[in-house]
Amino acid sequence: MSKIRLDVKKVKEAREHAKKIALNTQRFVEEHSTVAVERTVLRLLGVDGINEEGVPLPNLVVDHLKEKHALEDGAAFHIGNAMVMLKKTPQEIAEEVAAGNLDLTKIPVADAFERNLAVEEVAQKMVEKIRKNRGVREEKLERLGDKSGPYLYVIVATGNIYADIVQAKAAAKQGADIIAVIRTTGQSLLDYVPYGATTEGFGGTMATQENFRLMREALDEVGEELGRYIRLCNYCSGLCMPEIAAMGAMERLDVMLNDALYGILFRDINMKRTLIDQYFSRAINGFAGVIINTGEDNYLTTADAYEEAHTVLASQFINEQFALLAGLPEEQMGLGHAFEMDPSLKNGFLYELAQAQMAREIFPKAPLKYMPPTKFMTGDIFKGQVQNTLFNMVTIMTGQKLHLLGMMTEAIHTPFLSDRAAAIDNASYIFNTMEDFGNEIEYKKGGIMEKRAQEVLEETVKLLGNIEKEGLFRTLETGKFAGIKRPQDGGKGLDGVVRKSAHYENPFFELLLEDGVN
Incomplete structure (x- = not known):
């Protein structure tokens, strides 16, 4: 039963639109x-x-x-x-x-x-x-x-893999469950994968197979010491999406950012190129048991979180269908969304709660990835702690799974070890003291949250219906997601697309999809 009384018929209609959108696009992808x-x-x-x-x-x-x-x-x-x-x-x-x-x-x-x-x-x-x-x-x-509640997910990003290892181990000891080694700025636009261990990077660390191996080894070591399995996350979006997925599978990564729509909108990667790459990367991730993270949360950094909430839900529906086509089960779909409404919005918390509850009910098996407030973090660390506390409350009330911790110093600098510790303490306190709160409350019939969820779902169905008529490529050209327009034949990487011949061979699709463990 839907706690927020969602219209089951509308959810089914949205899913049917999304399936047709994915299938129509898939014809191009498979050719x-x-x-x-x-x-x-x-x-x-x-x-x-x-x-x-x-x-x-x-x-x-x-x-x-x-x-x-x-x-x-x-x-x-x-x-x-x-x-x-x-x-x-x-x-x-x-x-x-x-x-x-x-x-x-x-x-x-x-x-x-x-x-x-x-x-x-x-x-x-x-x-x-x-x-x-x-x-x-x-x-x-x-x-x-394994942990039954939300996974505490933190980022390390020094640029030096050996320094990252020190920070990752410290974060694990402080209570983190997932360590994401954020990629160096601009790597998603490189059409090759750097080689070996790296010690220089800006805003992050190079994603290389050796760096994956080193961090996996370090997290296994600290995990045995702590008696917990620490998951490792990296990024296989960008022009090398399937290559990085393969390297992650070889080195036993657990979570991967893996979303073509993110690359199209925020990195100006050609839509045709990256949707083809996404298919193979998700087949690899599905077989390897990797949880993918999608990037819908980023839409709300350029578009208003209240006005454009339906675009997030529409993208989640589309990402779900693309993932299923690649053999990736729902249990590995970390569909993304975020706590990003303007703090000055009256009843903003109710709208955030409605959005999160709706996502949880529509995608019941998915380990949803919930992102913290970033857009309206001002540098006031005291207000920032309050914003993150409200975000933590929504997670535990609605059963979000991959909980990327908000940092009180989000708008000031790359987090110190102490900042991560404070964020982990905040979330751990909320998750413990409110563990069963979501099961104890009911949503008022005809109330603000129920009406909000219904409105967003209705707008989502309309948007998906229009995308089905126009096609995904044309939709991305017109800027319906995140307010960003991308031309079909523009962006980076189109010259790397080829049409398959009658003799084309790739044994891995059959091995991963048909001989797979899913």
Whole structure:
């Protein structure tokens, strides 16, 4: 039963619109590939490393195929062919290409059965490695136990992975459940993944496979010491979305920011490119047991949280359907929203509570990601603590799951260890003293919150109906989300999109979606 008396028929109607929107877009997605998808295939086949100039081998091989107008067949086609004809491993083949000693398009075409067999044997080994990583996580959670209430989620962002490790361990000891290593400014716009451990970054730390490994090792160590499993989060949005998802799966990350709409709106990444990339990245995350975070909360940093609440809900519905198409279960959908209304708005807390309760009821299985107030944080740390306290109250009252802690110094500087400790203490106090409050209260029939939820849901149904008629691409052009307009053929990365040929091969979709654990 809906505590806020949502119209079940309207929820169903919204979901049906969203499903059609996703399916209409998916036709385009499945007909195309991208340079990032093909680099991901190479990484999953074991290709790694850089050349003398520091260029990643997956980039060099994909660029080679693109220059030869052969990328439309897929990297797996050409690597498999070379494996059969040259009796070499994918890594050896990539090194030969990088050195300029091999043209993959000049190799005679092998028998399709032999080619597929060679690739699938290597692919199966990587899939099994990812499956084992998921098993390790599940074993640790079973042995150490998992948290029933909201996960306390904090960010570290020094730019230096070794300093991040110190801060992450401290945060875990203070009570954090999820450590997000925020990515260095601008990395989402790089069309390659940096290599190795990094010690320099602005506003964050480079997302690299070695950095993932180092932080995972550190959190496992502190987790065993504390008797808790500490989840690791990073970002696989941007131009390397599926590559970073693959590296996260290899190194057992637990949570990933993974949202094409976020990249389109806030990083000006071409919509066609990133929606194709998102599909493969979510298939990987789904198989690996990774919880994805979506970026609807960001809409409210550029648009009014009261007036545009329905755009957040509409995007959540669309993200849900895209995730299901990629085989990602509801239990791994950290659909995003935020406590971002103007504090001067009369009854703003009631509207925030209504929005959060509505999201909880519409997506009952999803570990919703709830973001703290940021837009109206002024630098007054005392008022900031009050705003964060109200945010914490909504989380525990409505059963939000991934609770990104608000910092009292949000508008002043990157948080100190002491700021994180104060934020954790605040949330822990509220979550304990109000643990069952949400189950003890009822929402007034015909009251402000019920009416607000009904209004937002009705506006959401209208918006989704219009998007279904116009198509998602056209909708993004007209600026219906976050008030930001993006052209279909503009933005970054469109030149990395290719139409698949009749010979296209990528063994991982079948292995991840059909041979998966979901």
